[in-house]
Amino acid sequence: MNSVNDRLRDIGPFVPGADDDMLICRCEEITKGEIRQAVHDGMWTVTEIRRYLRAGMGLCQGQTCSRLVKGIVARELGVSPAELEPATSRVPMRPIEMHVFANEAREVDHHES
Amino acid sequence: MKANAEAIVIGGGIIGNSAAYYLAKRGLSVIVLEGSDHIGNGGSSRNGGGVRQSGRDVRELPLVMYGIKNIWPGLSEELETDCEYHQDGNLRLGKNEKHKEILTKLADNSRKCGLDVRMIDGEEVRRINPFLSDEVTCASWCPTDGHANPLTTTLGYYKMARRRGVRFMSGERVTELRCVKGRVRKVICESGDVFEGENILVAAGYESRAILGTVGVDIPMTRSLLECLVTEAEPHMFDQMLGTAEADFYGHQTKHGSFVFGGSSGYEGCNKDNGTPVSNAKTAPCICRGIMRYFPVLSNAKIVRTWAGWSDKCADGVAVIGAIDEVSGLYTSCAMSGHGFGIGPAAGDQLAQLIATGSTDVDLSPLRYDRFKAKI
Numbered sequence: 001m002n003s004v005n006d007r008l009r010d011i012g013p014f015v016p017g018a019d020d021d022m023l024i025c026r027c028e029e030i031t032k033g034e035i036r037q038a039v040h041d042g043m044w045t046v047t048e049i050r051r052y053l054r055a056g057m058g059l060c061q062g063q064t065c066s067r068l069v070k071g072i073v074a075r076e077l078g079v080s081p082a083e084l085e086p087a088t089s090r091v092p093m094r095p096i097e098m099h100v101f102a103n104e105a106r107e108v109d110h111h112e113s
Numbered sequence: 114m115k116a117n118a119e120a121i122v123i124g125g126g127i128i129g130n131s132a133a134y135y136l137a138k139r140g141l142s143v144i145v146l147e148g149s150d151h152i153g154n155g156g157s158s159r160n161g162g163g164v165r166q167s168g169r170d171v172r173e174l175p176l177v178m179y180g181i182k183n184i185w186p187g188l189s190e191e192l193e194t195d196c197e198y199h200q201d202g203n204l205r206l207g208k209n210e211k212h213k214e215i216l217t218k219l220a221d222n223s224r225k226c227g228l229d230v231r232m233i234d235g236e237e238v239r240r241i242n243p244f245l246s247d248e249v250t251c252a253s254w255c256p257t258d259g260h261a262n263p264l265t266t267t268l269g270y271y272k273m274a275r276r277r278g279v280r281f282m283s284g285e286r287v288t289e290l291r292c293v294k295g296r297v298r299k300v301i302c303e304s305g306d307v308f309e310g311e312n313i314l315v316a317a318g319y320e321s322r323a324i325l326g327t328v329g330v331d332i333p334m335t336r337s338l339l340e341c342l343v344t345e346a347e348p349h350m351f352d353q354m355l356g357t358a359e360a361d362f363y364g365h366q367t368k369h370g371s372f373v374f375g376g377s378s379g380y381e382g383c384n385k386d387n388g389t390p391v392s393n394a395k396t397a398p399c400i401c402r403g404i405m406r407y408f409p410v411l412s413n414a415k416i417v418r419t420w421a422g423w424s425d426k427c428a429d430g431v432a433v434i435g436a437i438d439e440v441s442g443l444y445t446s447c448a449m450s451g452h453g454f455g456i457g458p459a460a461g462d463q464l465a466q467l468i469a470t471g472s473t474d475v476d477l478s479p480l481r482y483d484r485f486k487a488k489i
Contacts, residue, residue: 042152045150091418
């Protein structure tokens with residue numbers, strides 16, 4: 001995207017909501033209220049929310065909650081969710097044991113077998 | 114758009130954010146320009162979290178020690194953010210006589226600067242960290258080193274600077290600095306926006322080189338890829354920061370329980386550079402092989418992600434921090450050479466003092482921008 005974003009823009013005050021206790025990121029147990037509050041603390045991108053709160057940084061790496069997080073951030077900022085970029089997906093696709101991952105890219109062994 | 118401030122900071126990383134925070138605290142008006150879409154998107158979010166003095170060059174040591182004494186202990190409170198700072202020591206591990214030699218030399222150098230670093234044997238290592246394998250036969254031990262969370266610390270400074278009225282612009286790429294009447298004044302952006310400041314601080318990592326180049330200042334640095342892996346949360350095992358003489362891995366266990374381990378494949382000098390930092394297929398498995406020899410107990414730990422980032426590597430491996438004499442009003446902190454996170458709060462604090470008062474508590478002269486001489 002890379003469009004200029006003035007972080008001084010007024011997005012209004014934080015107004016507590018009835019469902020602020022709802023768990024959004026189940027892996028890291030982050031609630032809707034925490035995400036909404038973080039937006040008012042200046043975390044305006046899904047990536048910043050992730051780094052600040054750990055939402056989407058747990059075992060599923062955001063495969064469950066990332067769309068929900070994006071929707072909450074967009075609503076708090078008063079923009080369309082389509083304007084927000086998702087956080088970067090990172091290798092590996094599924095959690096993998098260290099002793100298994102360690103066998104990747106061992107060219108010497110491949111040639112021997 | 115046009116806007117003015119007493120200080121304009123280029124770069125929204127740990128140094129830019131902390132300098133902005135301390136400048137605002139001293140009553141100056143500040144604008145921070147971040148080139149990417151996210152605050153703290155460069156090396157500040159992509160590092161191993163070390164807050165370390167041992168192994169540092171003597172020129173950087175006074176500034177790091179100043180930060181560890183005066184800033185880090187109270188930082189979580191000051192920023193109203195859990196920076197997860199732990200001061201539980203640094204073990205640099207060795208497995209043979211050659212490693213012992215390397216570590217002993219490093220420890221001797223640090224002690225000459227007044228830092229408590231000593232050599233310990235394998236048994237003492239395992240008393241400090243019982244999970245290490247018998248392959249470890251020696252280590253250097255610096256009890257006052259530690260680690261913190263780079264993500265929350267960087268964003269914590271941002272949050273508090275913003276609360277003090279600092280104006281942050283993200284997605285605002287700086288293309289040029291311009292002098293007016295012999296003093297740096299204008300900051301021109303790709304978007305067409307122009308900012309004017311009485312003081313300009315360039316803290317933009319590797320990109321600082323091109324920006325400073327527009328007013329005739331060149332700092333010799335390259336960028337090099339740094340790669341890390343992260344495990345799922347594990348039960349609490351230890352709180353020390355770890356490194357090795359062989360440089361096969363480094364890292365720590367976070368408050369969350371996950372381990373963050375960095376390392377290399379040996380191809381760092383010629384990694385592909387397609388414009389964005391990308392993990393190499395070879396590196397994370399190589400780091401895993403390294404870790405398992407030190408921590409066999411972790412071989413079943415699951416890796417949940419890997420990531421990469423660039424560090425701005427100076428020609429002599431030491432940061433460049435301070436005022437630029439021939440361009441009045443211009444300051445920089447760049448070429449941090451992979452040491453920027455631990456030193457960041459102290460660098461921001463001292464630069465804010467320098468800009469606001471003209472003097473610093475720590476002598477920054479060994480870190481000058483003009484120290485680079487040709488070989489003959």
